[in-house]
Amino acid sequence: MAPVDTLHLRVTSTRTRDGQLAVAAAALRAGKLVAFPTETVYGLGANIYDEDAVRAIFTAKGRPPDNPMIVHVADVDQAVNLAQRVPRHFPILADTFWPGPLTLVVPRNASVFDAVTAGLDTVAVRMPGHKIARALIAEAGVPLAAPSANRSGRPSPTCAEDVLAELGGRIFAVLDGGPCAVGIESTVLDLSRRAPSILRPGVVTREQLESVLGTRVGVARSNTLHPASPGMKYAHYAPATPLLLVLPSARAAGTRKQLAATIRGLREQGRTVGLLAAAKYGDLGADEFFSLDTGTDVEYARLMYRGLRALDTRGFDAIVCPGLPEEGLALAVMNRLRKAAHTVIKAHPGT
Numbered sequence: 001m002a003p004v005d006t007l008h009l010r011v012t013s014t015r016t017r018d019g020q021l022a023v024a025a026a027a028l029r030a031g032k033l034v035a036f037p038t039e040t041v042y043g044l045g046a047n048i049y050d051e052d053a054v055r056a057i058f059t060a061k062g063r064p065p066d067n068p069m070i071v072h073v074a075d076v077d078q079a080v081n082l083a084q085r086v087p088r089h090f091p092i093l094a095d096t097f098w099p100g101p102l103t104l105v106v107p108r109n110a111s112v113f114d115a116v117t118a119g120l121d122t123v124a125v126r127m128p129g130h131k132i133a134r135a136l137i138a139e140a141g142v143p144l145a146a147p148s149a150n151r152s153g154r155p156s157p158t159c160a161e162d163v164l165a166e167l168g169g170r171i172f173a174v175l176d177g178g179p180c181a182v183g184i185e186s187t188v189l190d191l192s193r194r195a196p197s198i199l200r201p202g203v204v205t206r207e208q209l210e211s212v213l214g215t216r217v218g219v220a221r222s223n224t225l226h227p228a229s230p231g232m233k234y235a236h237y238a239p240a241t242p243l244l245l246v247l248p249s250a251r252a253a254g255t256r257k258q259l260a261a262t263i264r265g266l267r268e269q270g271r272t273v274g275l276l277a278a279a280k281y282g283d284l285g286a287d288e289f290f291s292l293d294t295g296t297d298v299e300y301a302r303l304m305y306r307g308l309r310a311l312d313t314r315g316f317d318a319i320v321c322p323g324l325p326e327e328g329l330a331l332a333v334m335n336r337l338r339k340a341a342h343t344v345i346k347a348h349p350g351t
């Protein structure tokens with residue numbers, strides 16, 4: 001594809017009078033690709049009713065054609081218009097969690113191109129919580145197909161600069177709405193089968209979904225032969241630098257010891273190390289440290305991709321990152337870190 005000069009459009013307000021928003025919306029209507037902010041990560045948008053534009057997303061990202069995309073809507077009606085039928089649990093979930101980081105997979109109707117859903121008979125829909133995203137979709141007047149705005153397999157971008165680093169020269173524009181508040185992708189929930197099932201863990205947790213629905217919610221196992229969600233079978237979220245994920249010990253002192261030993265071991269072999277961890281681990285002697293602040297699950301989610309990307313540009317031999325106990329939001333954080341990891345280092349028993 002011929003390189004283009006990607007526009008960096010800074011949005012100042014969500015009013016349609018905002019010139020930048022209007023430029024982005026007009027470009028989308030005309031079939032161009034525009035990256036835009038959501039509360040989770042930046043998405044790479046295309047008009048879902050323009051088949052060539054949808055296909056161009058796969059080319060720009062280098063995305064496998066059998067991986068379907070999430071359709072972003074400005075209101076519930078736009079989502080219902082894509083569905084062949086409205087699943088029983090849809091209304092209460094949309095009512096409770098939209099706008100927000102929950103994607104719902106529903107049976108699709110004939111108005112949705114095969115290119116969007118990779119030929120599946122379902123479509124994934126989400127109404128983003130970010131005001132600029134909703135204003136853009138409303139102004140464009142059409143739902144937007146939008147995967148995360150990264151090259152396929154790489155960490156998702158959580159600010160406009162990271163989008164440009166990934167896709168600059170390959171897309172028409174990025175609409176800059178500042179850094180993403182959440183930082184990791186939405187929860188994907190399949191409502192197309194008899195029982196609701198989580199295809200990708202995210203900010204909205206299984207416990208929250210179960211309490212709203214009053215029924216058990218399953219979690220699809222990643223199965224590379226028969227994936228429930230095509231996205232499950234691909235390598236994901238990975239920096240070019242090998243990531244060493246150090247699983248947490250039962251006690252914080254054990255985690256500190258294990259981290260220190262891992263970094264010391266690498267340095268003794270003459271390797272350079274970037275450390276991505278809570279501020280309290282800043283003294284462990286890595287070549288460079290990227291702080292995840294207090295190191296709570298929320299801070300991990302918000303800063304993790306930024307940190308992975310920043311350390312990845314430094315050309316170190318390894319990036320080391322401690323994991324979190326896998327529950328609540330940390331389940332989603334660890335789902336991404338495990339997929340991004342080159343090696344997972346287990347905690348020593350008894351620490």
Ligand code: TXA
Pocket residue numbers: 038040041042043044067068069070101103105117120122123124126146147148149184185186187188199200228229230231232
């Ligand atoms: O937070 C997010 O979800 C972000 C922002 C931009 O909204 N988007 C995002 O899109 O993460 P993407 O394309 O990187 O991930 C979409 C996931 C993939 O794992 C894909 O396989 C799954 O959703 N998916 C999409 N449509 C599906 C369908 N009809 N059935 C099952 N899984 C589907």
Ligand code: MG
Pocket residue numbers: 147148156
């Ligand atoms: Mg993605």
